[in-house]
Amino acid sequence: MRFKPFELERYFAKYEFSAKYLLSSSDCDGLLQSDVLDLADAQSRELWDNLTLGYTESGGHPLLKDEIAKMYQGITPDDVLTVVPEEGIYLALNCILKSGDHVICTFPGYQSLYEIAEGIGCEVTKWELNEARGWALDLDFLKSQIKSNTKLLVVNFPHNPTGYTPTLLEFQEIMDIAREHNIYVLSDEMYRYMEFDAADRLPSASEVYENAVSLFGVSKALGLAGLRVGWVTTKNKELLSRMVTYKDFTTICGSAPSEILALIALRNSELIVSRNLDTIKTNLGLLDTFFEGQDLFSWIKPRAGSIAFPRINGNRSSLAFCETLVAETGIMLLPSTVYGFGDNHFRLGFGRKNMPEVLDKFSEYLKA
């Protein structure tokens, strides 16, 4: 195979549908299809009721693209290509990179963001978040790593798995560095709209930098991962056209029912996201209390998203801890080994309504 196995996805494949309690999921609770349909306006209800299950427009349903563009400043429907979220990463990397290019990517992170570049034959420099500084990024490191063949910078804010998000000034500086050196940016924004304080929401990279591709979708903040609907946005027409052409070799077009359900959800996104954020904020309060009362873990409170990356103190193996936990209690956590980031952290998810119940079970286990 061209790529190494996607360790996180393999771990999820092992436990996601067999473990009794999920405490590491990154998405919010999946919505019921009937709840989404209840939100439909007359036009989208009509589209749903009379839907033909044939092929769809390759670039995405025009109404869906309109709705997507409305979420951005200065992005038009012509700057949008609908994709399966993970596919967006694949398309962008394959359309930007060739063997021998140099790529800088935030790390730890969602494996495909750098693995595909390595599979293409690129040299990848990992730009590590600094735990001692609250998972902050060192911009001087970024500047020092740029070489004549650096083609792409890959960033992911809000960040999986730490929940870190830079300040607006830092973000602007990152974009300025990329522009100054004429480097493309792939900005994975899958956790956007999950900022605990809306003032922390960064612009989309595709709004502010002409050679940036941004990725977003309905999987996380909207709790609709099963629709498999996402999109890339970019003002770089030539790059967008390359991605459109490449998509003919991956999925050709989106799923007809998913497009209409995503359209309905986006037309009601404020309501759906605010409900999910309420759950997240309640859960975060409980996690604060949980972490304050113990010395087994070190907790850096995230600033956005639905996941965090606590450390297990005392140099205990995270993999052994997670595997024992799931075997003895049915609670699934995600060890940092699946991120290729040592064996001392685990990913915790707090986007689900049953988190308080699962956290209680986790506390009982730790006490015992």
Ligand SMILES: Cc1ncc(COP(=O)(O)O)c(C=O)c1O
């Ligand atoms: C940072 C990041 N990017 C992309 C994806 C891919 O999204 P999807 O699973 O909806 O294809 C994920 C999913 O977990 C993610 O965390």
